[in-house]
Amino acid sequence: MDDNQRSLLSLIVPVFNEEESIAPFLEIIDKELSTLDLELEVLFVDDGSTDRTFEKIVLAAEKDQRVKYLKLSRNFGKEAAMTAGIDHACGDAVVPMDVDLQDPPALIHEFVRYWREGYDTVYGMRASRKEDGRRKRASAGMFYRVFNRLSHTTIPPNAGDYRLISRRVIDIIKNMPERNRFMKGIFAWPGFSSIGVEYDRPARHAGETKWNYWKLWNFALDGLTSFSTWPLRVWSYVGGVIALLSLIYMVFIILRTLVLGVDWPGYASLMSAVLFFGSIQLISIGVLGEYIGRLYIESKKRPVYIVEKSTSKKGV
Template sequence: MPDSPLPSPPVRGDALERQLAAQKARRTGDPLLSLVVPVFNEEESIDVFLDAVVPLLERDRLRFEIVFVNDGSRDNTLTHLLDCSGRDRRLRIVNLSRNFGKEAALTAGIDHAKGDVLVPMDIDLQDPPELIEPFIARWREGYDIVYGVRTTRPWDTAAKRLSAAWFYRAFNSMSPVRIPTNVGDFRLVDRRAAEVLRQLPERNRFMKGLFAWVGFNATGVPYERAQRAAGSSKFDLWRLWNFALDGVVSFSTVPLRASFYVGLAIAAVAVLYALFIVSRVLIFGIDTPGYASLIIVVLLMGAIQLVSVGIIGEYLGRLFLEVKARPIYVVEGVYEDGAVRPPQA
């Protein structure tokens, strides 16, 4: 009797469906939603944000908390937040001892959130809170991460849209960790994915990359990015450039490898050119004056060496910060229920 054929291994689609079904079976309860909102000098945006978000979450009958992370604001942001938390016990304020940057503030919010699902979002309402309900719906289907995909960005300048497209293309071509195009920090993160994020110790944090690095089942929800509701952006072109540089250096060693290959190619060209010059002199007796070309070559090589040293310096600088192992942020206090409690150890 011939052997019966072995069943074919399940394809990725079958495996994904099984994973989603397993997670869906566990998500039948009423989850606690934690909104994580970093703020820096945003006193004029707080009321606008709360007036838009709180009624929406109440309408959808969601259990929620809003974790504001005050990233060393120099205006009356903290005072205003404390007044609001006194009126609504669902608000908590994590007050950092100084300005550590948005990535550190977002990390602090994730560390202090109590929810079963976390949604990081900006206070400017460019990412619509109406998307939270579709996020929850996809989470109930079994997905661990649900991110918003910006289909259009009409309120961004042409230069910003173009530079963003270049960055996503460059990052994904160099990094083994791919980040979805036109996706920011606005997303839903399941508790088990958030627990993995809490274990990542690096000081130079690129959260878009870290969200992608943890893996898990993820899907996108498209939306149109709105105009800023109040206040002004705290990111200028220089800060955006440094942010992009942090992302590339944190997740790729391609710049180091590229500098090696550039040096190797130039060395090969130099050897070939040297053989050509020697051959002309020995065989044909042709002298080769070339002061100008010599200067150009020297300047070009010097520039390439400086760029290579600069690339190495970027990596060494980040290694220097990581070795010191300073905390990512320092919490002055956590304010909730009208009182302040000391920061977690």
């Protein structure tokens, strides 16, 4: 890439009830990226906010032509909001980032440097997770280990959505039509050259996090079912092992009956077996239900998001 060419960099910023964060975010962007040798587009995606977030974005857009916005018709979720931003961003490279300034804008200089060296994806990696509680650190570490072991698509541990993505990766992502969006996996799936940049994640500048443990659990479940069929395949192995154990036990019962005569099994052992196998069946049906539910959603082919208002056309 020609270093003298002023390419366009698009920042995709999904927001939901973040009225307190809009102005500080833009101030920091102006301060940290003023020396960046690129044209800049700041694309806010208002994911159905119920406070004055959208009003603040409109005011900012009137003052600064670099600020663009999409207003979704309701809350579709962060993954859908990022998808909307990716579809409409016009940049030669795109950086999805949070408005709460936990994704330090100064790191974008490092992202751009590696991009100009030829990397298609430059992702931010947390140097530590000290700001997270012990349970959250443990669960996050376990998720990355399990996901990377079960899926053919590898996602870097401690890497979030904050990254720079080249236009050719964006063009591939735009051709991935699934409705259940797990963006960390989608970002990693196209491949190409990538590199990580470590950084210390600061505390939120304003507002409160919209994530809780229930949402994180469902997020992890979406990730595993979107990029791995192992939860389905494992029940074939479980069924095979149980069938083998049942056959061994049946042979044991027949031989014991032939040698010692007929006896009457106890009620406790019978109920234990019934409850055990019943629970196995319910769990396996639940896993099947997760995949069937996703197939049902995909088969409807509903749009991932609906744009109500926009100052940005779809990127080319």
